Amino acid sequence: MTLRFTVDARDGGTAARAGTISTERGTLRTPAFMPVGTAATVKGVWPEQLREMGYGCILGNTYHLYLRPGHERIRGLGGLHRFMGWDRLILTDSGGFQVFSLSALRKVSDEAVTFRSHLDGSAHTVTPELAVEVQEALGSDVRMALDECVEYPTGRGEVEEAVRRTTLWATRSLAARAFEGGGMFGIVQGGMFPDLRRRSVEEICALPFQGFAIGGVSVGEGKELQRETVAGTAPMLPASLPRYLMGVGTPADIYFAIARGVDLFDCVLPTRNARNGMMFTSAGPVSIKQARYADDPLPPDERCDCPTCRGFSRAYLRHLYLQREMLGSMAMTVHNLHFYARMMRRAREAISRGNFGELVKESVVSENE
Structure with a gap:
């Protein structure tokens, strides 16, 4: 994979660092915030406006684009960048969080997630392999491995199962890659259990990803637990690779996480x-x-x-x-x-x-x- 990350500066009194993510398409200065472009658009703004503001990367939503207009249609139209008129980096999530939010419409097994579309009720089965296939069809620069996110509160046994399954799916996601450009990030889970967070870090970070994300926060746990989890997890992630905090985005939360060494944000x-x-x-x-x-x-x-x-x-x-x-x-x-x-x-x-x-x-x- 051709994604590269360099740390260009470190803060004197905190763990904050400034760096550069480089891909074939271009570079992204970190720490960076990625506006969310759920359905191939950041609602209410033109791509040119985002460029003028200085944004170098936006987030695309795999789940929504898979359902409508479909990844094969986007592939046939030249990929997501051309489809939406955006020539800088795109990070696509795996769709795991959206499926998590459809708790009444989904069923999870080691093999796949089955769910019914929130649009028309149609049945779908998403495997780690399909999540990678969809993201590669979209042509994103950074792709995420499929993970299992659990809400708070959730019992220890269920969280432990999610950690095991997330590692299983991460391994399958890496094996499914057909496109060598850009990079793929793994996602750490573990709920609000510090020992399960550590276990997930050890298992996910042992795999050859190009970056790592803190997932499973901002799922009902409240500010104090969220920050405890971020502060405990971020330093365990490899210092030589990008660290991404998923879905957390108040200004204060972002600055808190930057001070703990986090590089990427979306919300x-x-x-x-x-x-x-x-x-x-x-x-x-x-x-x-x-x-x-x-x-x-x-x-x-x-x-x-x-x-x-x-x-x-x-x-x-x-x-x-x-x-x-x-x-x-x-x-x-x-x-x-x-x-x-x-x-x-x-x-x-x-x-x-x-x-x-x-x-x-x-x-x-x-x-x-």
């Missing part, structure tokens, strides 16, 4: 919150639904230079939201993604200076929970 939070009228700002969150913004002539964030803040007032955005005008969702999405891009850029710069810990103390990310 629907900036885009989903925007569609629900919430913006991240340098002074804390702004919920545009609140009546106090009805006559507010100020931009969402006076310290932001994004197109939304340059052009629109809070009063106007509130009007758009109440009218359910699509421009409102688009404008607030642009702002939130600018906020995240700036947040990650500041993190990389602070790590390069060796003072990331000072940035965490001085920033308002904790106010944007």
Whole structure:
């Protein structure tokens, strides 16, 4: 596999590091946030806007693209990059989390996951091999091995079974590869049991993946347990390869994980919150639904230079939201993604200076929970 990772700088007072992921398609500076493009689009923004913000990688959702429009159709149209007009990196998940979320519609065995589509009720069987085949048909640059994610709380016996099955599927995923470009990441599970997390790390990290992900968090465990799990798991992952925290994405959670040595993040939070009228700002969150913004002539964030803040007032955005005008969702999405891009850029710069810990103390990310 041709994915390479280099650590370019380390922070003086934390485990944070700045690095570069290199593939045939291009490079990605880390730590990096990946906007979620569930159905071959990051909702509300053009690819060109994402490039202008500085994003180098987006996440595509294997489960949704497999169901609609279908991976073979996308392959026939030149792959996911051409299909969606995005020329930078794409990471595809394996679909494991989406299948996990369909608990009432699925059945899990060592061989495969069987489930019914949330779209039309049709029956499907996904094996580790099929998950790899779909991702290779999409042509993503980084692919994820199929894993079994369990919710919190789940009993120890069931979590232990998920760890065993995740290792089995990881081995099969690696054996199923037909495409040698890019890279494949393995996913660590183990619930909130430290010893099972360690076991999963030992088993998954013994396999020849090009990066490793912390999975199975943000599944109902609450902030304290989530952070304990991230803090305990991240240092056990190989320091020479990328570390990816899946699906965790408040600004404070991201900075917490960066300080523990995590390199990659994805979350629907900036885009989903925007569609629900919430913006991240340098002074804390702004919920545009609140009546106090009805006559507010100020931009969402006076310290932001994004197109939304340059052009629109809070009063106007509130009007758009109440009218359910699509421009409102688009404008607030642009702002939130600018906020995240700036947040990650500041993190990389602070790590390069060796003072990331000072940035965490001085920033308002904790106010944007």
